[in-house]
């Protein structure tokens with residue numbers, strides 16, 4: 001399976017239509033790949049909290065529709081990254097009506113999954129102040145031409161919460177797709193956690209981060225593809241870059257059979273006892 005991670009660089013001042021034009025061209029340029037992945041909140045600006053109200057989208061709005069058209073044109077499954085999703089007539093439990101929502105599109109441009117970020121980053125500001133928390137674990141079989149792996153969806157800060165990935169593993173996940181806007185200040189934690197989630201769950205991990213500086217926050221880049229042993233198959237630098245990597249889905253069952261660590265799981269009593 002041929003995968004492209006688009007580590008997008010952006011700065012303040014670029015309009016959503018201009019950035020969308022640029023992203024659509026980058027997706028089109030990935031013809032020949034089976035799965036293309038974009039980063040977190042690239043249209044709204046992940047750390048530009050003040051700008052979000054003017055840049056909200058729906059899952060079938062302009063941004064996702066344009067990316068879907070590009071998916072159709074190149075015949076690839078496209079993870080469109082995430083949007084600041086403000087659906088009509090859905091205020092949410094806290095009345096904010098805004099989610100950090102990622103969208104997966106098939107090769108015909110149809111939406112096949114929507115994941116709303118469960119863990120909101122900001123310690124009382126930003127996401128926890130402005131957004132609702134997602135409540136659903138999302139795992140699905142990837143369709144052709146990216147078929148052969150079952151994928152779990154998560155977003156950026158989620159990476160710090162291993163129980164989400166265990167829940168995805170328990171639903172059959174073999175690959176974790178993680179769009180992100182992870183700053184330089186903590187980029188070593190990003191690199192470490194991508195590998196940790198791969199090793200402890202014996203899964204492929206695709207981490208697609210952001211580059212550049214926006215809202216006075218420097219993004220760390222270092223997008224990476226990690227295999228189920230925790231080996232780094234490819235890693236980006238700190239600027240805009242497309243990582244193009246071939247992965248073999250058969251590696252997951254082969255490695256799990258050869259080194260069956262997951263069969264030795266025991267649940268502490270707090271999680272319901274030893275199994």
Ligand SMILES: NC(=O)CCC(=O)C(=O)O
Pocket residue numbers: 040046121155156157158160180181182183186189
């Ligand atoms: N966009 C995010 O979720 C940022 C997460 C982050 O910076 C961290 O976990 O550190």
